[in-house]
Amino acid sequence: MVLLRCRSLTINLSPLLPSHFQSHKLHTTRLFRIPNLISLPQISASSSSLPTNNQTTTTTRSISDAARFARSVLFVPPGVDIEEITEDMVLPGSNIVIGPFAGHSQIKEVVFVKSSARARDCPKDDLPEIAILGRSNVGKSSLINCLVRKKEVALTSKKPGKTQLINHFLVNKSWYIVDLPGYGFAKVSDAAKTDWSAFTKGYFLNRDTLVSVLLLIDASVPPQKIDLDCANWLGRNNVPMTFVFTKCDKMKAAKGKRPDENIKAFQQIIRENFKQHPPWIMTSSVSGLGRDELLLHMSQLRNYWDQ
Ligand SMILES: Nc1nc2c(ncn2[C@@H]2O[C@H](COP(=O)(O)OP(=O)(O)OP(=O)(O)O)[C@@H](O)[C@H]2O)c(=O)[nH]1
Numbered sequence: 001m002v003l004l005r006c007r008s009l010t011i012n013l014s015p016l017l018p019s020h021f022q023s024h025k026l027h028t029t030r031l032f033r034i035p036n037l038i039s040l041p042q043i044s045a046s047s048s049s050l051p052t053n054n055q056t057t058t059t060t061r062s063i064s065d066a067a068r069f070a071r072s073v074l075f076v077p078p079g080v081d082i083e084e085i086t087e088d089m090v091l092p093g094s095n096i097v098i099g100p101f102a103g104h105s106q107i108k109e110v111v112f113v114k115s116s117a118r119a120r121d122c123p124k125d126d127l128p129e130i131a132i133l134g135r136s137n138v139g140k141s142s143l144i145n146c147l148v149r150k151k152e153v154a155l156t157s158k159k160p161g162k163t164q165l166i167n168h169f170l171v172n173k174s175w176y177i178v179d180l181p182g183y184g185f186a187k188v189s190d191a192a193k194t195d196w197s198a199f200t201k202g203y204f205l206n207r208d209t210l211v212s213v214l215l216l217i218d219a220s221v222p223p224q225k226i227d228l229d230c231a232n233w234l235g236r237n238n239v240p241m242t243f244v245f246t247k248c249d250k251m252k253a254a255k256g257k258r259p260d261e262n263i264k265a266f267q268q269i270i271r272e273n274f275k276q277h278p279p280w281i282m283t284s285s286v287s288g289l290g291r292d293e294l295l296l297h298m299s300q301l302r303n304y305w306d307q
């Protein structure tokens, strides 16, 4: 029942399988809420510059005339009629519509509970949890610190591979943020990589209290195959996810593309690989961009799961 509630919040994320997965059958399930289907998202319909908090839309305009566009771009949560979406319901720097389940989102108290080496060692109190996943060094621990506004809740490091276990942080005594080991750390041995993969996959497949995964994508670099493989794996296994683009403050990189260009390129590939697109949001742990918006999104995911 818990699983059903959890899964029914998701959109159908089953990706169109990449060629090396073609032998597997597409996983489809009736647990998905068809009205929430989202597809063909774009980073921005009109602007190539990075949205900022200052660009929060204040006008309330009915977009019923653009319902087709909205349906194809936005993450529409339960309880929202797509015909009644107004611009001020869409979080800035994201495709996420805020609905009636959004509520108290600020973090008053956070307590480190435990580190677990296996899914079966994780806390067993049935509280909902949101897991933070991404490549080593993408900024998982920094994002957690930013969300809870503390410097040392989750250890950060310039050295990739700092977080090696499943770390549970109890928030407001009512839900967990889970810091997971980063994937794709080049310096770990193949054997260690396999272990990581088995143990993290075990967590995703067996953790009934997992409300959603925040899949962090580094916006300061072009799309990485390993991130796309990870998104495909989560999608194929019906694990609900939100793409959280990190390091969006890195606008002045001397070389390479700007974050908004990298995000656009990533979205383009997701569009080719997925039938529908997960919710996404731009963040920076340095400037705080997207922090409050992400917390609000997490509150609606949690509250719907927990109703
Ligand atoms: N400019 C910028 N740097 C960031 C941001 N987030 C993280 N960093 C930097 O990126 C590096 C890695 O950050 P962590 O938060 O430790 O990354 P992680 O994903 O937890 O790494 P692992 O635990 O090794 O998987 C650190 O040097 C951070 O200061 C951001 O939003 N902007």
Ligand SMILES: [Mg+2]
Residues within 6 Å of the ligand: 140, 141, 142, 155, 156, 157, 162, 163
């Ligand atoms: Mg970390």
